Amino acid sequence: MNTLKRWLNTAKSHSRWAVISVPYLWMLLFFAVPFLIVLKISFAYQVVAIPPYTGLLELADQSVLMKLNLTNYLQLMVEDKYIDAYLNSIQIAGISTLLCLLIGYPMAYTIARLPPTSRNIALMLVILPSWISFLIRIYAWMGILQTNGLLNKLLLGIGIIDTPLRIMNTPLAAYIGIVYAYLPFMILPLYANLVKLDLRLLEAAYDLGARPWKAFLTITLPLSRRGIVAGCMLVMIPAVGEYVIPELLGGPSTRMIGRQLANEFFVAGNWPMASAVAIVMLLLLMVPILIFNHIQGKEMEGRLT
Amino acid sequence: MAANPEAVRPERSAADERYVFIDDVTKEFDGFVAVDDVSLSIRKGEIFALLGGSGCGKSTLLRCLAGFEKPTTGRILLDGQPMNDLPPYERPINMMFQSYALFPHMTVEQNVAFGLKQDGMPKPDIKRRVEEMLNLVQMVKFAGRKPHQLSGGQQQRVALARSLAKSPKLLLLDEPMGALDKKLRSQMQLELVNIVEKLGVTCVMVTHDQEEAMTMATRIALMDSGRIRQVGTPDEIYEQPTSRFAAEFIGSVNIIEGVIKDDEKDFVTIQSAALAHLIHIGHGISGFEGQRVNFALRPEKITVTKDEPADAHNKAQGVIEDIAYFGSHSVFHVRLPSGTRLMAHFANRKRWASENFTWTDKVWLSWGDNAGVVLPA
Numbered sequence: 001m002n003t004l005k006r007w008l009n010t011a012k013s014h015s016r017w018a019v020i021s022v023p024y025l026w027m028l029l030f031f032a033v034p035f036l037i038v039l040k041i042s043f044a045y046q047v048v049a050i051p052p053y054t055g056l057l058e059l060a061d062q063s064v065l066m067k068l069n070l071t072n073y074l075q076l077m078v079e080d081k082y083i084d085a086y087l088n089s090i091q092i093a094g095i096s097t098l099l100c101l102l103i104g105y106p107m108a109y110t111i112a113r114l115p116p117t118s119r120n121i122a123l124m125l126v127i128l129p130s131w132i133s134f135l136i137r138i139y140a141w142m143g144i145l146q147t148n149g150l151l152n153k154l155l156l157g158i159g160i161i162d163t164p165l166r167i168m169n170t171p172l173a174a175y176i177g178i179v180y181a182y183l184p185f186m187i188l189p190l191y192a193n194l195v196k197l198d199l200r201l202l203e204a205a206y207d208l209g210a211r212p213w214k215a216f217l218t219i220t221l222p223l224s225r226r227g228i229v230a231g232c233m234l235v236m237i238p239a240v241g242e243y244v245i246p247e248l249l250g251g252p253s254t255r256m257i258g259r260q261l262a263n264e265f266f267v268a269g270n271w272p273m274a275s276a277v278a279i280v281m282l283l284l285l286m287v288p289i290l291i292f293n294h295i296q297g298k299e300m301e302g303r304l305t
Numbered sequence: 306m307a308a309n310p311e312a313v314r315p316e317r318s319a320a321d322e323r324y325v326f327i328d329d330v331t332k333e334f335d336g337f338v339a340v341d342d343v344s345l346s347i348r349k350g351e352i353f354a355l356l357g358g359s360g361c362g363k364s365t366l367l368r369c370l371a372g373f374e375k376p377t378t379g380r381i382l383l384d385g386q387p388m389n390d391l392p393p394y395e396r397p398i399n400m401m402f403q404s405y406a407l408f409p410h411m412t413v414e415q416n417v418a419f420g421l422k423q424d425g426m427p428k429p430d431i432k433r434r435v436e437e438m439l440n441l442v443q444m445v446k447f448a449g450r451k452p453h454q455l456s457g458g459q460q461q462r463v464a465l466a467r468s469l470a471k472s473p474k475l476l477l478l479d480e481p482m483g484a485l486d487k488k489l490r491s492q493m494q495l496e497l498v499n500i501v502e503k504l505g506v507t508c509v510m511v512t513h514d515q516e517e518a519m520t521m522a523t524r525i526a527l528m529d530s531g532r533i534r535q536v537g538t539p540d541e542i543y544e545q546p547t548s549r550f551a552a553e554f555i556g557s558v559n560i561i562e563g564v565i566k567d568d569e570k571d572f573v574t575i576q577s578a579a580l581a582h583l584i585h586i587g588h589g590i591s592g593f594e595g596q597r598v599n600f601a602l603r604p605e606k607i608t609v610t611k612d613e614p615a616d617a618h619n620k621a622q623g624v625i626e627d628i629a630y631f632g633s634h635s636v637f638h639v640r641l642p643s644g645t646r647l648m649a650h651f652a653n654r655k656r657w658a659s660e661n662f663t664w665t666d667k668v669w670l671s672w673g674d675n676a677g678v679v680l681p682a
């Protein structure tokens with residue numbers, strides 16, 4: 001009896017390990033290994049060969065030599081085109097995130113306050129566009145924003161403007177595209193947070209003399225902080241590395257790091273440089289993620305003590 | 306335990322009598338009448354309880370007072386001032402919410418200070434007032450804690466401090482003890498009454514717990530499907546119910562249906578199929594001969610004896626069907642020859658006293674001439 005129990009217990013703990021190890025294996029295989037490969041390539045030299053980069057280890061005179069090429073990273077730090085691209089990416093992603101927040105918060109708030117049936121319809125409408133291919137939607141925006149596109153035709157037709165606006169191939173077009181594409185990623189976590197808000201807390205605030213706007217600032221907003229942070233991360237992180245939207249809508253004037261990376265890889269065929277660009281971008285993105293984790297960890301601690 | 310209004314305010318002016326004046330208030334939710342033409346006058350300094358079963362509209366009436374619901378018709382006046390058009394944040398009324406609604410992201414101190422801040426009170430004054438309030442509810446030690454780090458009883462103290470901090474003209478309590486266990490409940494009932502009395506704040510509370518209403522309130526309004534059925538002090542409602550509903554809602558009661566046989570100036574008799582003898586009432590009532598009535602008799606007003614009581618007008622013999630032992634007293638369920646069952650309390654004044662009686666024993670029940678209440682059928 002006892003041995004059976006013990007055996008069951010060990011089996012239980014084994015199966016627990018099995019359950020945990022699957023996602024970890026997945027991460028190892030599809031995140032850690034590719035990352036290490038890219039990291040390795042970023043320290044190599046470009047050569048004309050297949051593959052077009054050198055190995056890091058060399059066998060010579062009965063010793064193993066490791067040769068790390070740091071010029072890629074040094075170049076990244078000094079050359080204007082890279083620095084510009086990074087700063088531009090961060091700026092565009094940052095402003096887009098802010099715009100998403102400013103547009104998404106009222107939307108999420110309104111949806112969360114709808115009666116349950118219309119709530120689901122409204123959520124559906126937020127998600128529905130993503131059933132259409134991303135590329136097709138971006139091409140649709142090209143059709144709208146072009147000099148002789150729908151928007152200009154409409155504005156000219158109404159008579160608000162008399163010369164067509166040049167939006168296509170400007171940073172503005174890139175902003176429009178990014179905000180449009182990432183808005184659902186802002187709305188959904190905010191909605192999930194706001195719909196849980198205990199409305200009696202707002203009543204308590206009114207009861208204690210807070211006007212609606214003040215109650216929003218002191219109760220709703222602080223209590224939705226997790227949703228804000230989650231939404232901003234979900235928009236900011238992919239937006240920094242965004243390639244397609246600035247390429248198709250923003251034109252050559254919108255220099256983001258994604259384009260730089262693609263240039264190095266496809267045009268210059270410089271795999272090591274492209275890898276270094278990717279690694280630095282990843283490190284830049286780590287900063288907000290770590291801050292986020294830190295805040296969350298602290299909050300958890302507060303909750304437990 | 307209940308607050309004694311005479312002690313708090315020896316003399317009351319007419320304005321104090323109508324400190325809170327609810328005037329023909331009706332509240333409808335798309336056709337459904339939740340509060341039905343309610344009129345109430347609540348005195349300054351009293352603890353007034355709205356008592357009723359689930360869905361009777363007591364919370365809705367309280368929310369009308371707080372300003373979260375607008376009465377469909379009728380007026381609410383506080384200290385002579387009409388409240389109807391004031392939003393909740395402009396009413397000098399504060400509420401202690403059911404399950405408290407403490408702000409989870411603020412400390413105890415910040416929770417209590419919240420209302421004061423909205424008034425733009427200077428910081429040092431806020432600090433002083435918060436400390437005073439936390440002292441009052443004995444929560445100074447916990448000033449820096451967040452609500453989730455407090456027990457239910459402690460959360461309630463904070464909620465009370467928060468709703469009292471602004472010295473409201475009217476304090477509203479929604480099921481104040483609803484989230485507490487039984488033991489803590491009776492302790493907090495006492496404490497809450499003490500604090501509210503100390504500050505002299507007028508208080509309207511909502512509860513479905515008759516015991517809570519009886520222990521805490523100076524007066525009780527009994528509600529049923531949106532209407533007020535009776536208003537009175539706890540003992541008035543208990544001893545002098547005006548309807549079968551009121552008699553049955555509070556405490557336990559034997560209801561004997563009958564017809565008025567003799568309607569004299571100084572006594573009345575009621576004939577009932579349930580009893581062999583006429584019920585004799587030692588005073589006149591406003592009824593007429595032949596009127597169908599309910600005779601309400603509390604179990605503790607009945608005396609249980611082995612032998613036939615010689616001098617009682619009102620008596621009945623029966624068989625003990627069931628005995629429920631409650632320690633301080635036992636409840637006998639006695640079946641009369643007519644088939645009617647009556648409940649009678651037997652005080653266990655001596656140890657093992659109720660052992661003199663057992664199942665299937667024949668016993669005599671008797672009660673005094675003024676022991677019961679005659680209610681319209």
Ligand SMILES: Nc1ncnc2c1ncn2[C@@H]1O[C@H](COP(=O)(O)OP(=O)(O)OP(=O)(O)O)[C@@H](O)[C@H]1O
Nearest residue numbers: 334337339357358359360361362363364365366513
């Ligand atoms: N916002 C609302 N919309 C529609 N009906 C409502 C609303 N609020 C309350 N009611 C209805 O009004 C009636 C009274 O509700 P109320 O909350 O006042 O009951 P209560 O006496 O407090 O009961 P409980 O003890 O269960 O809390 C109920 O039948 C309820 O369904």
Ligand SMILES: [Mg+2]
Nearest residue numbers: 363364365511
């Ligand atoms: Mg209620």
